[in-house]
Each structure stands twice: as C-alpha cells, then as structure tokens.
Amino acid sequence: MKSKDTFGSKIALVAATVGSAVGLGNVWRFPAETQANGGAAFLLVYIACVFLLGVPVMVGEFALGRGIKEDAVGVYRRLAGKTPWWLAGTLPIIASYMILSFYIVVAGWTLEYFFFSVTGDLFQSSSETIAYSWGEACDVQFKEKMTEYIQSDFKPIIFTFIAIILNLLILVNGVKKGIGKISNILMPILFIILLLFCCVSLSLPKATEGLKFFMSPDFSKITPMVCVNALGQAFFSLSLGMGVLSTSASYFPKDTKLVTTAITVSSLDLLVALMMGVIIFPAVTSFGLLGNELEGATLVFVTLPQVFSQMHFSEFWSALFFLLLFVAALTSTISIAEVTIKFFEDRFKVSRIKSCILVILPLFILSSVCSLSQGTLSHIKIFGYSIFDALDACSSNIMLPVGAIIMSIFIGWYVDKKVLKDEMTNHGEINSIMYPIVAFILKWIAPVLITIVLLSPLLK
Numbered sequence: 001m002k003s004k005d006t007f008g009s010k011i012a013l014v015a016a017t018v019g020s021a022v023g024l025g026n027v028w029r030f031p032a033e034t035q036a037n038g039g040a041a042f043l044l045v046y047i048a049c050v051f052l053l054g055v056p057v058m059v060g061e062f063a064l065g066r067g068i069k070e071d072a073v074g075v076y077r078r079l080a081g082k083t084p085w086w087l088a089g090t091l092p093i094i095a096s097y098m099i100l101s102f103y104i105v106v107a108g109w110t111l112e113y114f115f116f117s118v119t120g121d122l123f124q125s126s127s128e129t130i131a132y133s134w135g136e137a138c139d140v141q142f143k144e145k146m147t148e149y150i151q152s153d154f155k156p157i158i159f160t161f162i163a164i165i166l167n168l169l170i171l172v173n174g175v176k177k178g179i180g181k182i183s184n185i186l187m188p189i190l191f192i193i194l195l196l197f198c199c200v201s202l203s204l205p206k207a208t209e210g211l212k213f214f215m216s217p218d219f220s221k222i223t224p225m226v227c228v229n230a231l232g233q234a235f236f237s238l239s240l241g242m243g244v245l246s247t248s249a250s251y252f253p254k255d256t257k258l259v260t261t262a263i264t265v266s267s268l269d270l271l272v273a274l275m276m277g278v279i280i281f282p283a284v285t286s287f288g289l290l291g292n293e294l295e296g297a298t299l300v301f302v303t304l305p306q307v308f309s310q311m312h313f314s315e316f317w318s319a320l321f322f323l324l325l326f327v328a329a330l331t332s333t334i335s336i337a338e339v340t341i342k343f344f345e346d347r348f349k350v351s352r353i354k355s356c357i358l359v360i361l362p363l364f365i366l367s368s369v370c371s372l373s374q375g376t377l378s379h380i381k382i383f384g385y386s387i388f389d390a391l392d393a394c395s396s397n398i399m400l401p402v403g404a405i406i407m408s409i410f411i412g413w414y415v416d417k418k419v420l421k422d423e424m425t426n427h428g429e430i431n432s433i434m435y436p437i438v439a440f441i442l443k444w445i446a447p448v449l450i451t452i453v454l455l456s457p458l459l460k
C-alpha cells in the first residue's frame, strides 16, 4: 500500500521510531541478558553488535521502506517480482507473531505491577518476613509478590488479557494519532524518571561493586553463546529484521538523513538500556543478590521494587514507573502487531477490523500458554527451555538475525545499488560518506558475521 503521509517534524519522526525501539527489550530483557551472560563482557559485544551490524542493517531497512513504501512482503515483491524472494518477507511476519505472544505477557505483568502499586499491595509485607534481616526481608517479600503476580495461574492472565484488549482497541482505531501523541509526551518523561532512579541506585551502599559487574569486562567470559545472545538482544532492542522499521520509514519525508536517524535511534535505545543497567546492577549488589540464580524477570520485578521501597512515596514512584513502562510496551506491541495486521490487509484484502481480530484472537490462547509456562506448565521444556523462553530465544536469537542476513544479501547482491545510494544521499541532495561503508557492510560483513555468530555454538 502506498503511503503519502509523512511525519510532521524531524523530532516527531525520531520520537516515533525510538518509541517502537524502546520498550521491554531495554528495561526487562537487557538487564536479564546481561546478568545471564557475564555482565560487562556481554555489554561490550552488545555495543559492537549495535554499531557494527545494527546501524547498517537499520539504514538498509530504512532505505527499502522509504524507497518502496510497502509492507514487509510488498518490499520484496516490488523489487524482485514473482521470484521466491517474497518468502523472505514472511519470516518477519512469523517472528513478529512469536515475539508478540510472549511480549504481551510481560506487558501484562507491568500493568499488574502498576495496579498493585496503586493499591499499595506490592509494598504490603506479610508478617512471616519479620524474622529476616532488613535486606533479606525485602528480598523475600518481593519474591513472594513475584510468585503471586507472575507465576500464579489466573492473575497474570487477566492482566495480559487487559493488555491485549487495549491493543485491539488502539489498533482498530488507527495507530498514528492517539498513541503516537501520547508516547511522544510520555517517552521523555520515562527518560527523566530513569535518570532519577539512576541517582537513587548509585547512592546505594554497594553501588560500585554493581557498576563493576556491569562495566568492567572479563574477556574470558566472551563465548560463542554470549555473542549469539548479544546479537539477538541488539536486533530485538532495535526492532530490526521485522519490517517494523521499513514500515516506519515509508512515512519519512524525502529530506530525512537516514544514517543520522539510524545512529540517533540506536544511540538513544542503547542509552536507555545503559541507564537500566546503572539502575539494576548497583541495586542487585546492594541487596546481596548478585551471583544468585536469578531468573530474567526477577531483576525488574523484584530488584526494582526494592529500589522503590528505599524512596519516600514508594507507591507513587513504583506506579509511575510501571505505568510508563506499560506505555513503552504498548507502543512496541502495537508496532509489532501492525506488521501482521498490515500483511493481512494488503495481501488478502481483509478489512482493517477483520484483520485486527484475526491477529489478536489467537493471541489470547498463545499468551495464556506463555503465561502458564512460568508456573503450572513450567515442566514442559523445548530443548531445555520453557515455552516462554523457547519462543523468545527462537524468534529473537535466530529468526531476527536470519531475517537480517537475508535482507543484507538482498540489498547487497540482488537489488540495484542505486536504491541504497539514492536513499542514503537523498537522490544526490547530500553527500553520504557512509554509503560505501554501509554498502560494504551489507554486502559482506553483515551476512558473513551474522552467519558465523549464529553457527558458532554448533562448532564447539
């Protein structure tokens, strides 16, 4: 579908793209991955992935989106006609749906934490915890709350369903106006709040120890699996390989500088992730939790409430944080769902409402299964992973990078060089010294390096 609309101003354009990129990936997934993959060593590989592979692939997606102005499959169809290349466009559609089915569950958790912060239940300690020392009591209390809010059967599913229905309502009514405007206001507020929490966390007693874990790398910890996870996290966090960015870029005006925009979006996304690290790890060490076997969710849903409980008006800060996080998640879930909705609309000529319902309905079942796999169904394992983690690892760590390899090969080898050059130089209006570099990375470095990283765990 051709789109003539363009984003009003440059700031709105960057804000909207950052809105899709910044979400639970930065706040919930990044600290969990960093913790599980050895701290600073992971961070180092992650930063390399963002700038060496993420930015060029993002420029490539932007170029295809603004140049062709169609959905994920449409881009391949237009440039490669009836050849099987269009199949490459279906990969993002499947990956996005898999991501949506677990992402929406985490969005439900943030809504639940918001609700129980408002009611004060989150900070209500049970009497048994009194026998512990203060730090332990705090830990036990919030772990119990996490078990109740995340691992029980009904509560999390109810909040996940509310999140799904909210998505449906927004998607049916069109995305751009309402939620776009709200997120433009709330995103900067989230940023300021994170900055405030950084200060609180850095003032905790063992802050330096936590910072050391996060920032001073032990190179021996860089293993093939750490590289795969860092790559997956970079692609997940930057919303790459899913057609989300190419769809956004189809609304970019002609004079938008694609490289500058890609660097700005990636840097802001990285900044939010770094701020989360600075908040979480000093708190983890100060509460004596580093080295404990922490599951991913624990960092945000146990450690952060501990930080809030250190502050005056805990309920207020906690409610504000989880509300903003929910909004950040919502801007992401909507952009993920939009990939599949647009696909049905454009390819099968289904009406907007039907397409939304078609995409959203199966989500009730899939998300319930994901949610239950945190508790009742946790014994079901796929290659040693819970259903939730298997969906996450397969879509983020395998399908998104594979999608990016195919796209790089498509741009680097198949498509006329002119498409990338025209888009990067705004049809000769500006000089892009980055063009040869990005073209080279897309042609050689990205396909080769991503393939090596993906295959490296098998070579062990």
Ligand code: PHE
Pocket (backbone or CB within 6 Å): 020, 021, 022, 023, 024, 025, 026, 099, 236, 237, 238, 239, 240, 242, 244, 332, 333, 335, 336
């Ligand atoms: N980048 C988003 C985040 O970090 C998640 C996302 C992935 C959104 C893919 C859109 C597409 O939370």
